[in-house]
Amino acid sequence: MSAGEQPPLSAYRRREQSITLSPLDEPIEPEEGGPDTTQELLTLNFGPHHPATHGVLRLLVTLQGEVVRDVKPIIGYVHTGIEKTAEDKAYWKVIPIVERMDYLSYYFNAMAYCGAVESLLEVEVPARGQYLRVIHLELNRIASHLIWLGTSALDLGAVSIFLYCLRERELILDLFELSSGARMHTRYFQVGGVIEDIPSGFERRLREFLKVMPERADEYGAILNSNQIVLERLRGTCPLDVDTLLSLGVTGPLLRAAGNPWDLRKATPYSSYEDFEFKIPVGTVGDNYDRFAVRLAEIYESVRIIEQALDGLPEGPHITEDRKVALPPRHELATSMEALIHHFKLVTEGFRVPPGELYYPIESPRGELACFVRSDGSSKPVRVHMRDPSFVNLQALSHMVEGAYIADMIATVAMLDPILGGIDR
Amino acid sequence: MEVKREPALRVRELNAHQLLRGNELEGANRPARLEGEELEQYVEERVLLTTLDKTVAWARSNSFFPLGFGLACCAMEQFHAAGPRMDIARFGYEAFRASPRQADLIILAGRVSIKMAPIIRKLYDQMLEPKWAISMGACCSSMGVFNNYALVPADKFMPVDLHVPGCPPRPEALMHGILKLRKLVQDDPDMGWRERYDAVGTEEAPSDV
Amino acid sequence: MPDATGLELLAQELGDATLETVYFRERATLVVDSAQIRSVLTTLRAKGYAFLASVHGVDHYPDEPRLGVVYELLDMSRVDRVTVKLRVPTDAPSVDSVTPDWPTADHQEREVYDMFGVLFDGHPDLRRILMPEDYEGYPQRRDFPVGGEPVIFTRNEAKWLEGRE
Numbered sequence: 001m002s003a004g005e006q007p008p009l010s011a012y013r014r015r016e017q018s019i020t021l022s023p024l025d026e027p028i029e030p031e032e033g034g035p036d037t038t039q040e041l042l043t044l045n046f047g048p049h050h051p052a053t054h055g056v057l058r059l060l061v062t063l064q065g066e067v068v069r070d071v072k073p074i075i076g077y078v079h080t081g082i083e084k085t086a087e088d089k090a091y092w093k094v095i096p097i098v099e100r101m102d103y104l105s106y107y108f109n110a111m112a113y114c115g116a117v118e119s120l121l122e123v124e125v126p127a128r129g130q131y132l133r134v135i136h137l138e139l140n141r142i143a144s145h146l147i148w149l150g151t152s153a154l155d156l157g158a159v160s161i162f163l164y165c166l167r168e169r170e171l172i173l174d175l176f177e178l179s180s181g182a183r184m185h186t187r188y189f190q191v192g193g194v195i196e197d198i199p200s201g202f203e204r205r206l207r208e209f210l211k212v213m214p215e216r217a218d219e220y221g222a223i224l225n226s227n228q229i230v231l232e233r234l235r236g237t238c239p240l241d242v243d244t245l246l247s248l249g250v251t252g253p254l255l256r257a258a259g260n261p262w263d264l265r266k267a268t269p270y271s272s273y274e275d276f277e278f279k280i281p282v283g284t285v286g287d288n289y290d291r292f293a294v295r296l297a298e299i300y301e302s303v304r305i306i307e308q309a310l311d312g313l314p315e316g317p318h319i320t321e322d323r324k325v326a327l328p329p330r331h332e333l334a335t336s337m338e339a340l341i342h343h344f345k346l347v348t349e350g351f352r353v354p355p356g357e358l359y360y361p362i363e364s365p366r367g368e369l370a371c372f373v374r375s376d377g378s379s380k381p382v383r384v385h386m387r388d389p390s391f392v393n394l395q396a397l398s399h400m401v402e403g404a405y406i407a408d409m410i411a412t413v414a415m416l417d418p419i420l421g422g423i424d425r
Numbered sequence: 426m427e428v429k430r431e432p433a434l435r436v437r438e439l440n441a442h443q444l445l446r447g448n449e450l451e452g453a454n455r456p457a458r459l460e461g462e463e464l465e466q467y468v469e470e471r472v473l474l475t476t477l478d479k480t481v482a483w484a485r486s487n488s489f490f491p492l493g494f495g496l497a498c499c500a501m502e503q504f505h506a507a508g509p510r511m512d513i514a515r516f517g518y519e520a521f522r523a524s525p526r527q528a529d530l531i532i533l534a535g536r537v538s539i540k541m542a543p544i545i546r547k548l549y550d551q552m553l554e555p556k557w558a559i560s561m562g563a564c565c566s567s568m569g570v571f572n573n574y575a576l577v578p579a580d581k582f583m584p585v586d587l588h589v590p591g592c593p594p595r596p597e598a599l600m601h602g603i604l605k606l607r608k609l610v611q612d613d614p615d616m617g618w619r620e621r622y623d624a625v626g627t628e629e630a631p632s633d634v
Numbered sequence: 635m636p637d638a639t640g641l642e643l644l645a646q647e648l649g650d651a652t653l654e655t656v657y658f659r660e661r662a663t664l665v666v667d668s669a670q671i672r673s674v675l676t677t678l679r680a681k682g683y684a685f686l687a688s689v690h691g692v693d694h695y696p697d698e699p700r701l702g703v704v705y706e707l708l709d710m711s712r713v714d715r716v717t718v719k720l721r722v723p724t725d726a727p728s729v730d731s732v733t734p735d736w737p738t739a740d741h742q743e744r745e746v747y748d749m750f751g752v753l754f755d756g757h758p759d760l761r762r763i764l765m766p767e768d769y770e771g772y773p774q775r776r777d778f779p780v781g782g783e784p785v786i787f788t789r790n791e792a793k794w795l796e797g798r799e
Contacts, residue, residue, distance in 0.1 A: 048544055051493055051523040055500075056541060076764040077541040078497050080564075081575035081781075083749075084774055097570060103498035119659050147501065166508030173505075184498060184593055246685055246710075249738025260710075267713050356658050359706050359717060361687070372704065374692055382776075387688040387706070395741050421497050424538070424764055540766045567783070574773055574781030575765075 041069065048077045052155050052410050055420030057394075059413075066405050071398045079424040086384040090350030091117055092191060094384060098371070099185045101386055102422035104147055107133075107140040108364040109386065110189040112371035115270060116360035117191045120353050120375055123325050128316040129193030130272040134309045135206070136179070136188060137271075138302040142213065143172045144365040145295050145302075149220060152292070152414035156230055161220060168216055171209050178202050191351075192326040193319030206310060210303055217299045224292075234289040234415070237408040238400040241286060248399065249392040252367025254416065257294045258286030264363035276308045288408075291415040298365075325351050350379040357383070366390050366417055388422035479612075485529075485555065486610035489603070492528035492548070493521035496535025499562035502593040503534045511596035518603065525551040530606075532599075533579050536564035542577050549583045557610070559602060560585045563592045638662075644681070644716070648674055661717065668703075668720040672730050675705065675718065679735075683707035683716055686732075689742035691750040695776035699723040701750050705732075722752060731757035749774035 046052075046059035056077035062070040082101050086094040098113045099106040111133060118125060125133070150165035173183040179198050180186035188194055224230050242258045255262055261282045265273045281297035283290025319326045327346055328339040345351075353375040361370035367389025374383040393416060400416075401409040495503055506513050513519055522528040525548045537545060549558065558579070563569035565579040566588040579585050586609065589602035641662040645652040651674050654665035666674050675686070685708040692702040699721040707716050722729055731754035733739045743754045744763040751772035754760055762769060771778055784790075 048541065049494060049525075049548055056496060076762075076766070077538060077544070078536060079538045079540065079575050079764040080497075080536050080571050081573040081773065082571065084575075084778075084780060085571050085573050087776075088780055100498060100570065103501065122659070147504070150504075162504075163509050166505060167510070170505065170508065170510045183595065184501060247737050249686060249736075251687075262710055267710075357692070358659060358661065359688070359704075359715075361715075368687060370688060370706070372688070372690060383692050385690045385692075387690065391741060391745075392688075392738055395738065572780075572782035572785070574779070576782075578783060 052413065054151060054413060054418055055423075057413075057418060057420055057423075059397075059409075061406065061409070063406065066407075068401045068404055068406055068409050071401055071409065073394055073397060075394070075420070075423050077424065078420050080421075082425045083384055083386070087381060090379050091353060091381060092346075092350055094381060095190065096185065096187045098384065098386065099187060100421065101425055102364065102366070102369065102388060102390070102419050103184070104144040104419055105140055105364050105366070105369070106185050107136050107189060108362060108369050109371075110187070111137060111271070112360055112362050112364075112369050112386065113373070113384070114189050114191050115362065116358050116371040116373040117353060119358050119360055120356055120373060121191070121325060121351070123192050123320050123322055125193050125271070125320060126317045127272065127314045128197075129318045129320070131309045131313050132194050132198060132318060133189060133271050134273065134276070135306050135313075136176070136194075138305045138309075139172050139175060141302045141365045142299050143169050145299050146172075148295060148365075148417045152411075152417075153224065153230075155410055155414045156233055158224065158227065158230065161223065164216070164220065168213065171212070175202065175206060175209065178205065190319060190326065192322065193317070195319070197318045203310060206306070210307055210310075213303050214300055217296065221296055231289070233407065233411050234292055235287065236285075237288045238404050238412040239285050239287040240396060240400050244399055245286075245396060248396045250367065250396050252364070252389050252393070253291060253294045253298065254367070254393055254396065256280065257283035257290035259284060264361055264368060268361075270362060273305075275312065276305045278305050278308075288411050288415045295365075295417075352377060352379050353381070359387075361387070364389060366419065366422070367393060369422075386422070386425060388425065390416075390418045390420075390422045391425075394418055394423060482611050486607040487517050488520075489518050489530040489557070489607075490520050490522045490528045491518055492525055492531045492552070493523055494531060494534065494548070496533065496537065496541070497564070499534035499564075499593040502596055502599065503532060503561065506596035506599045508596070511600060513600065513603070516600075516604070516607075525549075526553060528552060529556045530559065530603075531556070532559045532561050533565045533585075534561045536562075536569065536571065536576055537579055538575050539577055542582050545579075546582050557586045557606060558583060559587045559589060559606060561589045561591075561599060561602070562594060563590055566590060641716075644678075647681075648677060661715070663717040663719060665719045665721070668722050668729050671703075671705075671718070671720055672732055672735065675707070675732055676735065678707055678716065678718070682709040682712060683714070685710055686736045686738050687715075689732075689739045689746065691746040691752060691774070693750060693774065693776045694721065701727055701752050701775075703729060703746055703752060724751070727752045728755055729753070730755055731760075733757050748772070751775070 042063045044061045044063055046061055048056040048058045058074040058077065060072040060074065061068055082097055086097045089097065095110050095113060099109050101109050146165040146169045150162035153161035176186055177183050179202055180188040180196065240258065242255070242260050245255050245258055246260070251262060259282060261280045263280045266280060278301045281294045281301065283294050323339065323342040328342055332339040333343055355375055355377040357372065357374035359370055359372045361368050368387065369389055370387040372383065372385040372387065373381050376382045397412065397416060400412050505511060507519060507521070529552065531549060531552065533545065560566045560579045564571065564576065567578050568576055570592060587602050587606045589599055591598050638657045641655050641657055645655045645664060648664070648666070651666045651670040652664055653667060656663040656665065686705060687708045688706040690704050692704060694700050694702055700723060702719055702721045705718040707718065720729065729752055731739070731743055733743060734756060740758070741763060743757055744760060746752050747754060747760055748762040748764050749772060761767060765773065
C-alpha cells in the first residue's frame with residue numbers, strides 16, 4: 001500500500017470518528033460495495049460463571065461495538081428437578097422441596113403451595129395463622145429486596161451498600177430463627193397454618209426491627225439517590241412500555257415500574273391481606289430507576305403491613321383444628337387415642353387430597369408466583385408446578401436491552417432481579 | 426562494636442551442608458554417619474528449609490482468595506459469611522476474586538446440576554496450584570434434599586478437600602469449615618472425632634475418581 | 635373467576651372447540667380440542683382475558699391421551715381467571731404454538747417440550763431449555779425414573795462398593 005493512499009473509510013469508521021455517547025437508534029446498514037460491516041458484530045458469551053449475572057445465568061450477547069443488538073439467555077444451569085422430586089413425596093414433605101425453588105423468597109414458595117393444597121382440601125386457615133403468615137411473608141419480602149439492593153449496588157460499584165443490606169438482613173434472619181429455628185428454608189408454613197406459634201420475645205424484637213428499618217431504608221435512599229453514577233446509570237436506561245410487558249407476561253415490580261398498578265395482594269387478596277391498609281408504589285417511565293425506586297418504596301409498605309398485622313394479631317389457634325390435616329399438639333398425644341392415631345397416620349402416610357387440580361397465585365417479591373397442584377386422591381401429588389415470575393420476566397430482557405450499552409445491560413439484569421433457582425427449578 | 430553471631434546456627438548449617446556433601450565433620454558436633462531415610466529426617470529436622478515450608482503453608486492458609494462462585498441458596502449464606510456479622514475479613518478471606526486464575530479456594534455453594542458440572546470442572550482446572558475446594562451444603566456434598574436425575578454430587582467430577590454439611594449451613598458452619606481447611610493447609614489436619622474416639626482407620630473407601 | 639353459568643356461556647361461545655367444562659373450587663376450566671387452541675385463545679382474548687399467566691404441562695399417565703398442556707388466562711380489568719386445557723397423545727404430541735400471538739409463551743412452551751416432549755408447531759426456537767441440549771428423554775413424564783445416587787448404608791455397602799479395593 002503506497003503512502004498517503006488510504007482505503008475509503010466505511011460508514012462505521014466515519015461514524016466512529018465523531019464520538020457521541022447516545023445509543024444508536026437504528027442498526028448500521030451495510031453500504032453497497034463497501035466493506036462488510038456485518039463482520040462488526042461480536043457475539044460474546046457472558047458465561048454462567050460471572051460476577052454480574054446474579055446466579056448461573058448465561059447470556060449470549062451480540063454486540064456492535066459496545067451496543068447490544070441481541071441477547072439470548074441460556075438457562076438450566078441450576079435445574080434441580082424440584083417438580084419431579086415433589087411427585088414422589090407426601091404432601092407435607094413437598095413443602096421443604098418447594099421452598100428451595102426461589103431461594104430468596106422461601107416463605108412465598110411455601111405459601112403458594114400450601115394455599116393450593118388448602119384450596120384442594122377446602123381447609124380454612126385460622127385468623128391467627130393467616131396474620132402470622134402475613135408477618136413472615138412481608139419480612140421475607142423485605143429480606144429479598146435487601147439482597148436485591150445489595151447485589152445490584154454491588155454491580156453498579158457501590159460496595160458498601162451490600163454490607164449495610166446484609167446487616168439488616170441479619171436482623172430479619174434472627175427473627176426467622178426465633179420463630180421457626182432456621183434462618184433460611186424454615187418449613188414454617190404448613191398446610192392449614194403455621195407449624196408453631198411465635199415465642200414470647202418475638203413481638204418485642206420485631207417492633208425494634210420495625211423502628212429501625214425505615215431509618216435504614218432512608219439511609220440507602222439518601223446514599224443512592226444522590227450518587228451521580230447511580231443516577232446516570234439508572235435514569236432513562238432500558239425502558240419498556242406496559243403493553244410489551246403485558247404481552248411478555250411480566251408482573252411484579254417490573255410491571256408496576258412501568259405504570260400498571262397490578263398487585264395480587266390488592267386485586268385478589270389472600271391470607272387476610274384485605275385487612276391491611278397499604279399503598280402500591282408505581283413508577284412512571286419504566287426505566288431502571290423506576291424499577292429501583294418501586295422496590296425501595298415497597299420496603300416501607302411492607303413495614304407498614306407488618307405493623308398493622310402485629311397490632312391486630314388475633315388470639316386463637318395458629319393451625320387448623322382439623323386433625324386429619326394438621327398434627328395435633330404434643331400434649332394431646334398423652335391423653336387422647338384419636339390424637340395418637342391421627343399423628344401416626346399423618347406422619348407415616350400423610351393426608352389424602354381429593355382428586356382435582358388447582359392454580360393458586362400469590363404476589364412474590366418478583367411478581368406472580370403460582371403453584372399448580374394436581375392430585376389423584378392419594379397422599380402424594382401427581383403434579384406440582386411452580387409458575388415462577390423470574391422465568392417469565394427473563395423473556396423481557398432481550399426487549400429491554402436492545403440498542404443499549406453493555407453497561408446498561410448489566411444494570412438491567414440487576415434491576416430485573418432474576419433468581420436462577422426459580423428460573424431453573 | 427563486635428557483631429556477635431549466633432554460633433550454633435552456623436554450626437548447624439555447616440553440618441548439614443557437609444553431611445549432604447558426604448564430608449567428614451570436624452569439631453565436637455559430629456553425628457554418626459547417617460544413610461537414606463535417617464539422613465533425610467536428620468536434615469529435615471535441622472535445615473532452615475523446613476521452617477520455610479511451614480512459613481509458606483502458614484501464609485497460604487491465612488490468605489485464601491475464594492472464587493466468587495455461588496450457585497443457589499448456599500450462596501446467600503456465603504454472602505452472610507462475608508457480611509458484617511460473621512465477617513470472614515477478620516480471618517483474611519474477604520478478597521473474593523472473580524477470575525479463577527487469581528483464586529485458590531473454590532467454595533461450591535449450592536446444587537450442581539448436570540449442565541453446570543463440566544463448567545465447574547473447567548473452572549477448577551483453570552485455577553492454579555495450590556488450590557483447594559470446599560463443598561458447601563448438602564446438595565453438592567451428597568445429593569442433599571434432591572436425590573434425582575438433575576443433580577450430581579461434587580465428588581464425582583472434582584476432588585473436594587472439605588465438605589460442610591447443612592441446608593444451608595449457617596455462616597458459622599461455613600467459617601468452621603474454612604478454619605478446618607486452614608489447619609489442613611498448615612499440615613495439621615483436624616481429625617476431630619476420629620481422634621477423640623480413637624477411630625482412625627475407619628475411613629470410607631476412597632472413590633476412584 | 636367466572637361463576638358456573640358464566641363458564642357455560644363461555645363454552646357455548648367457543649362452540650365445538652370445547653370438549654368439557656369443569657367448575658371446581660370456584661375455578662373455571664375449559665377442556666378444548668388441541669387443534670383449535672389458537673383460535674380459542676384469540677376468542678378469549680377478545681372477551682377480555684388478555685394476559686397469559688402460565689403455560690405448563692401435565693402427564694396424565696396412565697390415562698390416554700396422556701400429555702396435557704394447561705394455559706392460565708387472566709383478565710386484569712375484571713380480575714377474572716380462566717384455565718384452558720388440552721390433551722395430546724404421546725404418539726402425536728403436536729400442538730399449535732401460541733407464541734406468535736402471546737410472546738410470553740416462548741420460554742414456557744420450550745419448558746413443556748423439554749420436560750414432556752410436546753412439540754409446538756410454529757414455535758420460533760424449539761430447543762431444550764432446562765436440560766442439556768443433547769439430553770435424551772423427557773424427565774417429567776410419569777414413567778421417567780426419578781434417578782439419583784444410591785444412598786449407601788452399612789447394610790448395602792457391600793453391594794454398591796463391590797469392585798472397589
